[in-house]
Amino acid sequence: MSGELREKIIQFIHDEYVDDGTEVDDNTPLISSGLVDSFSMVSLKLYLEQEFEIEIDDDEASTEEFETVSRIQSLVSRKLQERH
Amino acid sequence: MAYTNELRTRLTQTLEELSAAGLSKDERYIRSAQGVEIEVEYPLGSAPRRVLNFCANNYLGLASHPRVVEAARRGLDERGYGMSSVRFICGTQDSHNELEQRLAEFLGMPEAILFASCFDANAAFFEVFFGREDVIISDRLIHASLIDGIRLCEAQRDTYKNSDTAHLEKKLQMWKDKARSICVVTDGVFSMDGMIAPLDRIAELCEQYGALLVVDDSHATGFIGRTGRGTHEHHNVMDRVDVITTTLGKALGGASGGLVAGPPEIVSLLRNRGRPYLFSNAVPPAVIYGALEVMEMLTEGTALRDTLEANAAHFRRRMEAAGFTLVQGESPIVPVMFGDARLAADMARSMLDEGIYVIGFSHPVVPMGKARIRVQLSASHTTEQIDHCVEAFIRCGEKHGVIKKDVGAGS
Numbered sequence: 358m359s360g361e362l363r364e365k366i367i368q369f370i371h372d373e374y375v376d377d378g379t380e381v382d383d384n385t386p387l388i389s390s391g392l393v394d395s396f397s398m399v400s401l402k403l404y405l406e407q408e409f410e411i412e413i414d415d416d417e418a419s420t421e422e423f424e425t426v427s428r429i430q431s432l433v434s435r436k437l438q439e440r441h
Numbered sequence: 442m443a444y445t446n447e448l449r450t451r452l453t454q455t456l457e458e459l460s461a462a463g464l465s466k467d468e469r470y471i472r473s474a475q476g477v478e479i480e481v482e483y484p485l486g487s488a489p490r491r492v493l494n495f496c497a498n499n500y501l502g503l504a505s506h507p508r509v510v511e512a513a514r515r516g517l518d519e520r521g522y523g524m525s526s527v528r529f530i531c532g533t534q535d536s537h538n539e540l541e542q543r544l545a546e547f548l549g550m551p552e553a554i555l556f557a558s559c560f561d562a563n564a565a566f567f568e569v570f571f572g573r574e575d576v577i578i579s580d581r582l583i584h585a586s587l588i589d590g591i592r593l594c595e596a597q598r599d600t601y602k603n604s605d606t607a608h609l610e611k612k613l614q615m616w617k618d619k620a621r622s623i624c625v626v627t628d629g630v631f632s633m634d635g636m637i638a639p640l641d642r643i644a645e646l647c648e649q650y651g652a653l654l655v656v657d658d659s660h661a662t663g664f665i666g667r668t669g670r671g672t673h674e675h676h677n678v679m680d681r682v683d684v685i686t687t688t689l690g691k692a693l694g695g696a697s698g699g700l701v702a703g704p705p706e707i708v709s710l711l712r713n714r715g716r717p718y719l720f721s722n723a724v725p726p727a728v729i730y731g732a733l734e735v736m737e738m739l740t741e742g743t744a745l746r747d748t749l750e751a752n753a754a755h756f757r758r759r760m761e762a763a764g765f766t767l768v769q770g771e772s773p774i775v776p777v778m779f780g781d782a783r784l785a786a787d788m789a790r791s792m793l794d795e796g797i798y799v800i801g802f803s804h805p806v807v808p809m810g811k812a813r814i815r816v817q818l819s820a821s822h823t824t825e826q827i828d829h830c831v832e833a834f835i836r837c838g839e840k841h842g843v844i845k846k847d848v849g850a851g852s
Contacts, residue, residue: 374602376602376603376605377808390809391804391805391808391809394581394600396579396581396588396591396598396599396600397581397599397600399597399598399599400599400600400612403615
């Protein structure tokens, strides 16, 4: 599941934010590099909620939690565990 | 005094970090009127020297035009220096109203309202009309003033990739049943790339999804489009843009002042609730008179914008022939790409030694690795001055290894 989860997140980030061929991996800075800005983070939060059927509170959707694919993956995994 | 040592240390550290990263903004003193030929004191303390200016927003060359200066002087003589009031107390002269009408007419919009700047216009707009039930979908490269304006309101926010209308449509589909109203926001011409937004398709999508379309046309008003009305004229959608915000601070004389043009209800509500409008002084009479003269000049004919268009085409043609990489486009904003920030800065410095005033832009103003010199053409540049600029670029480009020596200068 974690491999699939990771792939889906990376794929979404590529489709949604990358328009110059930048490669995104587990530890690519997303927010601090400007790839995802504060207005654009909404798309990412909405996608995660819809795709994985979870709810992310606004205070959990912080720039720190969304900084890397790895951090996002941890957040989603935690939410999935809480659901079960 | 509560200016503590802790705060002082923190601020000093921030300034040092900016300096170390090469991001400090040092201002150059200009010791002449604004124009194509200016006298610059740089570095500070050195003897002023005459240089050609290729980095002003003086697109139509009206910043120091004799007719505009004379009109401003008449404003000063007839109506004084300042208004000492906001508009709704005792800061509205008949000429403010006249200018608002002339601007609305020029843009092909029902009404217009003046602000102290377009930054103020954009800061005022969103908070008045949108709340948490609404969504604002903006292009990812919109101007900082729009971003700040959107931040001031409680609406939900989303973005689409720069000028990517397929991505915009995806967003409109996603939000169509989730918000009371949808507002789409874009620049008409993007200031760092000079790219013209695909307003025809954007207008079509906004109509299809019932979204309000807001365009900041600051880098277009006065010269983009056949008669210089702006991006909506360029794309033949003059009657399909809901709201235009723009500036008097660039092509229209370049002094100060901005505006929102749109439906009467929008303009009236801004007069009642737009905070930067309610709490800022009225635009001074000299600026109003100068801008009225600019409007007069723009309705007399299209010679100025035609010359600007030809100048931009000439510059682009020669620079491409010389082997430089430009961002393709049709506007008088011509980014010459260098990639590396240090190289762009070194090129700009060498250009100044050649008597050409241009500035290098790097991260965070433009994306990392896309450093550039943004050249801005003016209707006042002569062909000889543009050629002189190109030749300086060639010499500096060869010196810094950007272009090869054997590549010709073109024609």
